[in-house]
Amino acid sequence: MSKLIINRRGLLKAGAMGGVVLAAPTHFIRNAYAEDMSCNMPTGDTVVFGFNVPQSGPYADEGADELKAYQLAVKHLNGEGDGGALATFSSKALKGNGVLGKKVAYVTGDTQTKSDAARDSAKRMIEKEGAIMITGGSSSGVAVAVQSLCQDMGVIFMAALTHSNDTTGKDKKRYGFRQFFNAYMSGVALGPVLAEAYGKDRRAYHLTADYTWGWTQEESIKNATEAQGWETVNAVRTPLGAGDFSQYLTPVLNSGADVLILNHYGKDMVNSLTQAVQFGMREKQVNGKNFEIVVPLFSELMAEGAGDAIKGIYGTENWNWQLDTAGTKAFVQSYGKEYGAPPSQAAQVAYSQAILYADACERAGTFFAPEVIKALEGFEFDGLGNGKTLYRDSDHQCFHDVLVVQGKENPKDKYDTLEIKKIVPASEVTYDPAIFGGDLGPYDAKTCG
Amino acid sequence: MDALILQILNGLDKGGAYALIALGLTLVFGTLGVVNFAHGALFMLGAFCAVTFNKFLTLETVTLDPTQQTPWGTAMEIRTPVVEAYLGDFGAVLINYSVPVSVLLAIPVMLVIGIVMERGLIRHFYNRPHADQILVTFGLAIVIQEIIKHYFGANPIPQSAPAMFSGTAQVGMLFGLGDAIPYPWWRLVYLFFSLAVIGLVFAFLQFTTYGMVVRAGMRDRETVGLLGIDIGRRFTVVFGIAAVVAGVAGVMYTPVLPPDFHMGMDFLVLSFVVVVVGGMGSLGGAVAAGFLLGILQSFASMNEVKSIFPGIDQIIIYLVAVVILLTMPRGLMGRKGVMED
Numbered sequence: 001m002s003k004l005i006i007n008r009r010g011l012l013k014a015g016a017m018g019g020v021v022l023a024a025p026t027h028f029i030r031n032a033y034a035e036d037m038s039c040n041m042p043t044g045d046t047v048v049f050g051f052n053v054p055q056s057g058p059y060a061d062e063g064a065d066e067l068k069a070y071q072l073a074v075k076h077l078n079g080e081g082d083g084g085a086l087a088t089f090s091s092k093a094l095k096g097n098g099v100l101g102k103k104v105a106y107v108t109g110d111t112q113t114k115s116d117a118a119r120d121s122a123k124r125m126i127e128k129e130g131a132i133m134i135t136g137g138s139s140s141g142v143a144v145a146v147q148s149l150c151q152d153m154g155v156i157f158m159a160a161l162t163h164s165n166d167t168t169g170k171d172k173k174r175y176g177f178r179q180f181f182n183a184y185m186s187g188v189a190l191g192p193v194l195a196e197a198y199g200k201d202r203r204a205y206h207l208t209a210d211y212t213w214g215w216t217q218e219e220s221i222k223n224a225t226e227a228q229g230w231e232t233v234n235a236v237r238t239p240l241g242a243g244d245f246s247q248y249l250t251p252v253l254n255s256g257a258d259v260l261i262l263n264h265y266g267k268d269m270v271n272s273l274t275q276a277v278q279f280g281m282r283e284k285q286v287n288g289k290n291f292e293i294v295v296p297l298f299s300e301l302m303a304e305g306a307g308d309a310i311k312g313i314y315g316t317e318n319w320n321w322q323l324d325t326a327g328t329k330a331f332v333q334s335y336g337k338e339y340g341a342p343p344s345q346a347a348q349v350a351y352s353q354a355i356l357y358a359d360a361c362e363r364a365g366t367f368f369a370p371e372v373i374k375a376l377e378g379f380e381f382d383g384l385g386n387g388k389t390l391y392r393d394s395d396h397q398c399f400h401d402v403l404v405v406q407g408k409e410n411p412k413d414k415y416d417t418l419e420i421k422k423i424v425p426a427s428e429v430t431y432d433p434a435i436f437g438g439d440l441g442p443y444d445a446k447t448c449g
Numbered sequence: 450m451d452a453l454i455l456q457i458l459n460g461l462d463k464g465g466a467y468a469l470i471a472l473g474l475t476l477v478f479g480t481l482g483v484v485n486f487a488h489g490a491l492f493m494l495g496a497f498c499a500v501t502f503n504k505f506l507t508l509e510t511v512t513l514d515p516t517q518q519t520p521w522g523t524a525m526e527i528r529t530p531v532v533e534a535y536l537g538d539f540g541a542v543l544i545n546y547s548v549p550v551s552v553l554l555a556i557p558v559m560l561v562i563g564i565v566m567e568r569g570l571i572r573h574f575y576n577r578p579h580a581d582q583i584l585v586t587f588g589l590a591i592v593i594q595e596i597i598k599h600y601f602g603a604n605p606i607p608q609s610a611p612a613m614f615s616g617t618a619q620v621g622m623l624f625g626l627g628d629a630i631p632y633p634w635w636r637l638v639y640l641f642f643s644l645a646v647i648g649l650v651f652a653f654l655q656f657t658t659y660g661m662v663v664r665a666g667m668r669d670r671e672t673v674g675l676l677g678i679d680i681g682r683r684f685t686v687v688f689g690i691a692a693v694v695a696g697v698a699g700v701m702y703t704p705v706l707p708p709d710f711h712m713g714m715d716f717l718v719l720s721f722v723v724v725v726v727g728g729m730g731s732l733g734g735a736v737a738a739g740f741l742l743g744i745l746q747s748f749a750s751m752n753e754v755k756s757i758f759p760g761i762d763q764i765i766i767y768l769v770a771v772v773i774l775l776t777m778p779r780g781l782m783g784r785k786g787v788m789e790d
Contacts, residue, residue: 056595060603236752239763243706243715244463246636247750247762250455254629270605270707278633278705280617305707307607321520329520336521413528 038369038445039154040132047102047367049074049354050131052122052146053160055110059138059266061301062346066136066160067108068339069347073354076334077104084334088326088383089355093362100361107131113138115145122146126155126448132367133158135353138266138346140164140213147176154446156369158353161346163265163297165216168397169436174443175369177376177391179318179356179398180349183217184431186296186316187224189402189424194314198259198292200229205257207248207272209264210237217263221296225261233257238264238272245272249279258286261294269295270305277309298405300344303417310407310417317403319348319385320420327385342415352384356391370443388426395433396440399426451621451629456747458620462636462705464743465643469698470716471723471735472650473691479667479730480684483571484579486586489717490593491559491692495699496708497597498558499551500606506532506544546611548704555696563692567685590713598710605707610635635704642701646694647736653690654732663687667730722770728783738781742766 040048051070054063075081079096086094098104107129109121118137125131134150135158137143143162150157151173159167159178163186168178194202204225208214214237222232233255238248249272252260260281264272276282276293284291295302298315321332321342331351335343343351360375361367377393386400404422411417474488509528517525533540543550570589574582609615614634621630654660666673666680673680699708706712723742727734748754749765761768773780 056598056603060598064603234752236755241715243712246459246462247456247747250459251452251750251752253455253631254451267605267709270607274607274707275705278615278617278635280631280633283616284631301604305604305607308609309607333521336519337523340523342520 036366036368036371036445037447038367039448040126040130041367042102042130042132045102046105047099047132047361048130049104049106049357050109050122050125050129050134051106051350052109052111052118052125052134052136053350054113054138054142055108056112059113059161062138062161062266062299062344063111063136065301065344065347066138066350069335069343069351070106070135070354072335072338073351073358074104074106077355077358081338082334085327085331085351085384086355088330089359090382091359091363093359094355095362099358100365100367104358109136111137111139111142111146113142115141118142118146119149122149123153126153131155133357135357136160136350137162140167140216141211143167143176143178144171144212147171147173151175151441152446153448154369154444155448156357156372158357160350160353162213163217164213165220165436166212166438168395168438169216170438172395172397172436172438172440174373174396174440177353177356177396177398179352179386179389179391181316181318181400181402181429182397183213183220183296184436185402185429186217187220188429188431189404189422190221190294190296190314190316191224191228193404193422194225194259194294195228195230197314199289202230202259202289202292203233203257203287204230204259204261204294205233205252205255206235206261206263207245207252208235208237209240209268211240213265214263217296218261221261221263221294230259238268241268243271245275246279248272249276249281252276252281253279253284256286258289259292259294261296263296265297265299266302267305269302273306273313274309282312298418299346300342300415300417301346303407304414306407311409313407314421315405317345317405317418319345320403320405320418321348321415322418322420323385323403323423325385325387327383327387330383331385348385352386355384356381368445370445373443390426392433394440395436395438397433399430401426402429450624451626452751454620454624454626454630455632456751457744458630458632458636458640460744460747461740462640462743463746464740465640466698466702466716466739467720467723467743468736468739469643469646470695470720471727471739472647472732473694474720475724475727475730475732475735476650476691476694477688478724479732480663480687481567481571481575483574483582484586485571486583486717487566487590487593488586488691488695489713489715489720490590491563491695491713492699492702492716493597493708493710493713494562494593495555495559495696496703496712497601497699498555498696499548499608499700499703500601500708502551502554503544503547503608506540506547508532545609548608548610548700551700552697555700556693559693559696560689562696563689564685566692567688571688572685590717594710594714601710603710605709607707608703610638610704614638633705639701639705643698646697650690650694651732659683659686719766722766726770726773726780728780730784731780731782734780734782742769745769 053066076084111118122134133156138161140162143159147157157176165182208218295315303310360372364371364375379391382388389400402424405418406421408419477485508531512527513524514527515524617631620632723738727738750762
């Protein structure tokens with residue numbers, strides 16, 4: 001009968017062997033990150049998304065539309081409904097069984113279109129409600145603020161409505177991603193169309209919302225129109241939410257300008273445009289030409305608010321529900337059936353961003369944030385509505401076709417407000433990321449403190 | 450010169466709205482001693498009377514046409530306007546004049562809202578500190594705002610001025626400046642309308658027995674009560690009148706500024722500054738300060754002024770308020786003893 005003798009050397013050897021065996025899978029099996037934990041990685045059978053949208057304040061309608069789209073995306077991710085644009089999406093990683101086999105749940109926050117409120121609600125969703133990612137926002141001020149918070153907390157931020165060059169320019173972050181286009185791209189797309197429609201000898205007067213988005217849009221549109229031979233007479237900053245813009249509009253009348261460019265969004269744009277029309281600017285003749293108004297960034301909801309004033313006015317859009325792409329058709333069909341109205345561009349960007357995050361997790365095979373980021377960086381896709389799109393790795397900006405639109409003269413119904421005048425290909429609006437500077441920062445994972 | 454005239458017109462126009470809101474605000478304060486932060490909400494409710502009336506006039510019947518499909522595959526909705534189809538040309542005229550007609554509708558509606566607000570909530574706070582009154586009326590304003598947002602959404606809803614007032618008037622002709630000063634007709638209408646309403650309120654208080662009693666009550670409520678006059682009831686009616694003034698101001702302002710649920714709050718803060726600058730409880734002061742601040746705000750937005758003092762347009766009103774309160778602590782026309790206990 002043999003006797004089991006365990007001496008000190010034997011025990012150490014066995015322990016070392018055991019350690020190697022236990023550690024082996026994490027080294028040899030792909031995508032098994034036993035030690036790689038990032039903030040709020042799911043432990044149960046659900047994964048929580050955080051939808052941070054304006055549910056009150058001036059952009060509440062945009063926020064409501066975003067939220068509807070997010071809820072639809074969750075349905076599709078979980079295999080409910082008709083699947084929407086998942087069927088047309090070029091990546092086939094998502095199977096309609098949640099993300100990595102975990103059912104998608106969500107929590108919501110109200111940004112109130114205020115940076116501090118948006119940061120508070122994002123923080124709450126991350127710290128108290130276990131959100132693994134944050135998506136949403138209307139307003140670049142909010143997006144920049146939330147994006148920087150997300151970088152600090154190691155949570156991926158999929159920005160929705162934000163058009164400032166700064167979001168993926170000087171304020172870009174490793175943990176922030178933007179599918180929406182930016183002011184620079186609007187300028188490049190719009191400049192030649194304006195020169196063609198109104199001629200090259202024009203004098204423009206800018207009224208600009210006094211915050212990050214307004215400043216970058218003013219700069220971009222100024223550069224783009226001046227490149228076409230236009231002259232900029234004046235650029236005046238107006239306070240956000242001014243309501244009555246009459247005191248800023250009247251100096252335009254006798255300034256010698258023959259084009260008014262409104263770098264306003266949402267309620268401000270509805271008010272300034274309506275009032276500019278009231279001051280007779282659309283019937284005015286200056287320098288022997290018809291006075292024109294341009295609104296570089298349009299949205300369907302704004303067009304609805306501005307009513308007749310929008311007719312004939314040029315602007316740009318990230319996406320429009322009347323676009324003839326398979327992804328658009330699938331999404332419009334699904335959204336229309338669910339809510340009885342076509343989706344706005346706010347809804348489309350929200351839907352896409354939720355799907356893109358889920359897909360990146362699935363392709364990375366993990367929820368570990370640095371790996372998900374790598375899966376999104378340089379990702380090329382199609383079928384979500386905007387045509388062929390690249391998520392550029394150097395600044396996390398998406399590049400896809402940009403639409404130049406014009407307020408429709410004879411709309412069929414209340415949704416038929418904008419007409420697509422030109423689809424500017426992605427290659428024409430692509431730029432060198434160095435022009436806006438900024439630094440993405442580290443991939444370092446955090447564990448929510 | 451033309452730029453100055455345009456800014457004066459802008460200022461008068463804006464001042465008209467400030468003055469109308471501030472007038473009601475100071476009337477309520479002078480009579481009931483209540484600082485009513487829900488007064489801006491009354492301005493907004495007035496504007497939504499116009500929106501509601503317009504929505505009613507443009508009601509449509511919806512039938513489904515299965516032969517046509519929406520892009521999302523459901524049957525197309527065919528919409529037919531009801532009122533226009535039923536009333537014909539008169540319906541079209543009514544829709545065209547929906548804003549001025551809404552003034553007539555808003556008067557009884559706002560009177561009732563004002564009286565219900567005073568009887569139902571505010572009277573319970575007469576003997577409470579001003580801070581309590583501010584809190585409860587501010588809360589009420591938020592509740593009203595959220596109700597409106599729930600039913601009408603957050604986006605502004607544009608309202609058209611009647612077609613005959615939708616163009617611009619060549620004000621420059623009056624000054625021999627040709628067509629250098631185009632000014633929207635409806636803004637001129639609004640200016641005259643606000644002057645007329647201010648005149649009516651003063652006439653009511655000055656030349657009617659009812660108004661005389663109210664003025665007496667504002668001076669010395671106790672003595673008027675001792676004379677056997679139910680001053681409380683009269684003050685309730687005054688609250689209703691203040692609501693009507695704010696309401697009709699809101700109705701007529703809709704073609705100038707597409708109304709949304711938040712418009713009352715935007716005007717409220719400025720109107721409070723107007724009341725304080727004019728002198729708490731002083732009707733003449735509120736009107737004078739309304740026009741003064743409106744004009745100063747317009748001047749401060751001129752590019753020539755902004756190039757010397759950047760950003761002055763955003764602080765001018767508060768700057769003037771600080772200067773006036775430092776030099777005249779009771780405001781322009783404030784009475785001794787008001788809010789000084």
